[in-house]
Amino acid sequence: QTTRMFIDQESPTTEALREASALLRDGQTVAFPTETVYGLGADATSKEAVSGIFRAKGRPEDNPLIAHVATKKQLRSLVTSLPAAAEKLINKFTPGPLTLVLPSNGTCAENVTAGLSTIGVRIPDHPVAQALLKACDLPLAAPSANISGKPSPTTADHVWSDLQGKIAGLIDGGATGVGVESTVIDCTQEIPVILRPGGITKEQLEAEIGEVMVDPALASTTEEPKAPGMKYTHYAPDVPMWLVAGTPENIQAVIEKERSSKKRIGVMASIETAEKLDADRIITLGSDLREIAASLYDALRIFKNEDVDLILCESFPRTGIGQAIMNRLEKAAVEFVEV
Ligand code: TXA
Numbered sequence: 001q002t003t004r005m006f007i008d009q010e011s012p013t014t015e016a017l018r019e020a021s022a023l024l025r026d027g028q029t030v031a032f033p034t035e036t037v038y039g040l041g042a043d044a045t046s047k048e049a050v051s052g053i054f055r056a057k058g059r060p061e062d063n064p065l066i067a068h069v070a071t072k073k074q075l076r077s078l079v080t081s082l083p084a085a086a087e088k089l090i091n092k093f094t095p096g097p098l099t100l101v102l103p104s105n106g107t108c109a110e111n112v113t114a115g116l117s118t119i120g121v122r123i124p125d126h127p128v129a130q131a132l133l134k135a136c137d138l139p140l141a142a143p144s145a146n147i148s149g150k151p152s153p154t155t156a157d158h159v160w161s162d163l164q165g166k167i168a169g170l171i172d173g174g175a176t177g178v179g180v181e182s183t184v185i186d187c188t189q190e191i192p193v194i195l196r197p198g199g200i201t202k203e204q205l206e207a208e209i210g211e212v213m214v215d216p217a218l219a220s221t222t223e224e225p226k227a228p229g230m231k232y233t234h235y236a237p238d239v240p241m242w243l244v245a246g247t248p249e250n251i252q253a254v255i256e257k258e259r260s261s262k263k264r265i266g267v268m269a270s271i272e273t274a275e276k277l278d279a280d281r282i283i284t285l286g287s288d289l290r291e292i293a294a295s296l297y298d299a300l301r302i303f304k305n306e307d308v309d310l311i312l313c314e315s316f317p318r319t320g321i322g323q324a325i326m327n328r329l330e331k332a333a334v335e336f337v338e339v
């Protein structure tokens with residue numbers, strides 16, 4: 001039985017927070033909104049509590065979790081040292097959609113880090129997440145609150161449909177904002193390395209600390225990624241999806257060709273592109289890349305319930321948050337088509 005609690009983002013009330021905190025302090029799992037996606041939280045200092053997360057999600061044990069904390073002071077209490085670059089990034093971008101990989105001091109349970117010597121830490125910028133972290137006064141291990149392999153949840157309903165009955169609580173605080181997960185940056189290297197593109201862009205990071213690298217595995221099909229979670233197929237809708245790069249006219253030609261073999265075609269595209277296309281089902285993602293990021297996972301989930309045989313998704317520029325969008329779409333797609 002999962003208790004669903006409602007909290008108004010504008011004024012987080014204490015009743016639901018108290019109830020959720022009690023569950024967390026009792027070693028149970030509670031899903032809550034952050035500014036990126038919903039997270040599934042548990043006491044990061046308890047191995048048993050953390051194993052509840054892996055169980056509920058069906059998550060591989062070798063995939064480490066991010067520890068969420070409310071303050072910089074609490075963040076410091078989980079790591080052995082803060083390199084100068086990490087300090088700068090924390091001051092500039094947290095609270096916010098950035099996860100720093102730092103040397104762990106062992107405060108968190110060993111299954112949080114999947115046995116690694118490093119730990120991913122993040123201070124979320126969402127009033128409900130902040131209020132919850134303060135109320136329970138624990139670091140919370142929290143992966144995205146989806147069944148492993150599904151798109152991350154950006155609404156409480158997404159969490160409910162994946163995890164209802166498998167977790168103790170769900171705090172419904174409305175839709176999240178950013179829509180894609182936090183950027184994961186490894187700060188244990190001389191030059192910090194982006195392990196997962198996300199809400200804070202490479203351009204933003206470089207403006208603050210100079211050169212940053214991107215894990216070469218993200219652009220390769222043979223290399224093993226340094227963030228264990230990046231090696232899994234992810235975000236996949238139930239229907240095959242092609243990522244299509246080309247003019248609206250050329251995308252339409254692909255639609256016609258596939259339709260001629262009696263396939264029903266779904267399309268995911270920007271408003272501007274969608275206006276020029278005709279398909280059996282069209283989901284518009286917004287106009288600019290920020291809007292597209294915010295609606296991406298919901299669109300992937302909507303197609304799960306649509307009667308289509310093939311989804312064609314427009315390919316987007318890899319600038320700014322486009323890097324994160326394209327990373328997720330490449331994982332979700334079975335084919336990349338240039339026309
Ligand atoms: O926006 C987010 O980051 C959301 C919200 C809930 O905070 N959380 C999230 O967690 O996306 P999750 O578990 O779905 O993704 C965490 C990613 C995985 O790819 C994992 O492998 C990587 O971060 N990661 C965590 N700790 C790491 C570490 N010590 N070294 C390398 N990669 C790590």
Ligand code: MG
Nearest residue numbers: 143144145152
């Ligand atoms: Mg995830």
